Amino acid sequence: MTHSALPSRRQLLRNTVALGAALAAPLAWAQAGKPVRLLVGFPAGGGTDAIARILAEHLKDELGVPVVVENKPGAGGQLAAQALKAAAPDGTTLFLSHDHTISILPQVVKSPGFDPATDFAPAGGFASFVNAFAVSAGTPAKGLPDYVAWVREKGAGKGAVGVPAPASTPEFLVKLIGEKYKLDLVPVPYRGSAPMMADMLGNQIAAGVGSVPDFIENHKSGKLRVVAVLGNHRQAVMPDVPSFAELGLTGFEDLPYYGVFAPAGTPKATLDAFSAALAKVIAKPLVHERLTAMGLSVGAMTPEQLGQRERAYSASWARIIKASGFQPQ
Incomplete structure (x- = not known):
């Protein structure tokens, strides 16, 4: 092997950190000694519920404990978000959500009962959608x-x-x-x-x-x-359907996301371990195919990347909401 083909010190460090997080995942949840609750803020039978059940089925193998989807529908995910805020920050209660509950709801409800910036910790993202x-x-x-x-x-x-x-x-x-x-x-x-x-x-x-x-x-x-x-492009799962941009409706190019959140105070090692486990799950061909067939653009986001994505999306929609004249209720 030539010198140029050898991995850099930075790459070796990244690989070591990722491997450590992956190995830590089963240990972290085994020590907690109970199943993981994956909260969903919408009823069974909807798209978010279906996505959660696909991921839960495979996360149990990566985390080493059962992962149970718990539906808490109502108020656009508000009830599930409040349940997450009240949960112990030990990684055994997580919240799978799209943009609405995390980025939009706090801007349109006067007293949502939670503040994503202080009450939640991003644990890993896995997709965007339209x-x-x-x-x-x-x-x-x-x-x-x-x-x-x-x-x-x-x-x-x-x-x-x-x-x-x-x-x-x-x-x-x-x-x-x-x-x-x-x-x-x-x-x-x-x-x-x-x-x-x-x-x-x-x-x-x-x-x-x-x-x-x-x-x-x-x-x-x-x-x-x-x-x-929505957006500038047609979707591969329905290529005959035009985009809003084709029809003249622009300004909505920042696509919504899906991510998993933990209570604030959850140890960084636990968040990194979950993120590594989630990345392994969505990389499995069967999982990737099922999520893609549902119209998701699948891609792993670290806790830090999910946090950046959420803040940018929230800021983008803050401008739209303000321009609409909508008053929080």
């Missing part, structure tokens, strides 16, 4: 322009659009879409994507905004139709 606009099979719309024309004709410009939680990113998107197309679109908040989906499948509501993971299976089966996805 939101999408979907219509129920009971509407004739095949695309977003068709939906706009249908609302103008059938509803005299007024229409109800489901969103998974009040004062969420999807709710702001509904308002912005309404402004762009000069429609009176009213966001109808649900307690998670699962009940919203049930009403869409039952043709109780004609449209909804949620994440691609929420919609993907029913879109593939033809039970509803995703007609636009």
